[in-house]
Amino acid sequence: MTPAHDRPTPFGSDGLRRLPLRYGIDAGTASDARLWDWLLGGFANYAADRRAGERLLELAPSAAVIARHNSDFGARAARVLVAGHGITQLLDLGSGLPNPTADVNAIARAIDPSVRLLLVDRDPLAYAHTRSLHDDDHTRALHADLVDIDSILDHPLIVPGAPTGVLLTAALHGLPDDTAVTRLLQRLRERLVPGSLLVVSHLVADDVHHRTAVTDHMNTSTAGQWGRIRTRAELDHLLATFEPLDPGLVDVSHWRPDPDRGVLQTTREWAMYGGVAHLHHPCAH
Numbered sequence: 001m002t003p004a005h006d007r008p009t010p011f012g013s014d015g016l017r018r019l020p021l022r023y024g025i026d027a028g029t030a031s032d033a034r035l036w037d038w039l040l041g042g043f044a045n046y047a048a049d050r051r052a053g054e055r056l057l058e059l060a061p062s063a064a065v066i067a068r069h070n071s072d073f074g075a076r077a078a079r080v081l082v083a084g085h086g087i088t089q090l091l092d093l094g095s096g097l098p099n100p101t102a103d104v105n106a107i108a109r110a111i112d113p114s115v116r117l118l119l120v121d122r123d124p125l126a127y128a129h130t131r132s133l134h135d136d137d138h139t140r141a142l143h144a145d146l147v148d149i150d151s152i153l154d155h156p157l158i159v160p161g162a163p164t165g166v167l168l169t170a171a172l173h174g175l176p177d178d179t180a181v182t183r184l185l186q187r188l189r190e191r192l193v194p195g196s197l198l199v200v201s202h203l204v205a206d207d208v209h210h211r212t213a214v215t216d217h218m219n220t221s222t223a224g225q226w227g228r229i230r231t232r233a234e235l236d237h238l239l240a241t242f243e244p245l246d247p248g249l250v251d252v253s254h255w256r257p258d259p260d261r262g263v264l265q266t267t268r269e270w271a272m273y274g275g276v277a278h279l280h281h282p283c284a285h
């Protein structure tokens, strides 16, 4: 008989369930994470991602600029969380492939070396690369779907009583169903303590033709693994009960921009929209 420790198990060494094997790497179909990596000038992408990316740039020429502005926003927001609000625990949901120009781990640890960071993504290549760089007592990668938020929050790195900075940058479009987004935000609010902050950005387009063309292209290229662009009003509605820090929900290139950084986003057809908000009403604590 096979000894118990040699038998296959659906659990990792940290006791958490892994995604099923149907989520294995498919180099012939584009993926959200790898296409984003290509837009940002990375190398962790395949021909299918580059072809889908080139078509995306035809439909939306500002896509690469938007991706860059989103990274810069994530970096600025992470600094504000750790330096300005004393956050020592970060949860990056839909963390993507490692991005050396906006490395949340390096940014946070440069300010406070004791910060803990859990990087979560459903993309197998994003998980593999992230894990190859981060696998210590402070920073871990986790292969999981955001719909499984309760298992994610049970990860041993997450200390239940510690105010947490949740990063949800350019990832909520992966949950096309508003009920799933509302449930995710609700569970974060229920499970994380007051003082926790949410960093959120989301692709929005009020022009229905643009919204439909990009959403359709991304879903066709990724075999339905993408989701959807929302309108600005839809995002405002999803985040209506969250109290944002100044300057509120804005085009992210306008969120506390670095004075010495060049041009702000000027594109009209769509925007990366977001901000930083309290998970609980600030007067409640």
Ligand SMILES: C[S@@+](CC[C@H](N)C(=O)[O-])C[C@H]1O[C@@H](n2cnc3c(N)ncnc32)[C@H](O)[C@@H]1O
Binding pocket: 032, 033, 034, 036, 070, 071, 074, 093, 094, 095, 096, 097, 099, 120, 121, 122, 123, 126, 144, 145, 146, 147, 168, 169, 170, 171, 173, 174, 175
């Ligand atoms: C556009 S990339 C953004 C990466 C990074 N957050 C950033 O701001 O640069 C979106 C990431 O979210 C991940 N993602 C989308 N939906 C997800 C889901 N339901 N569960 C886990 N990860 C998801 C994708 O795999 C991808 O890596």
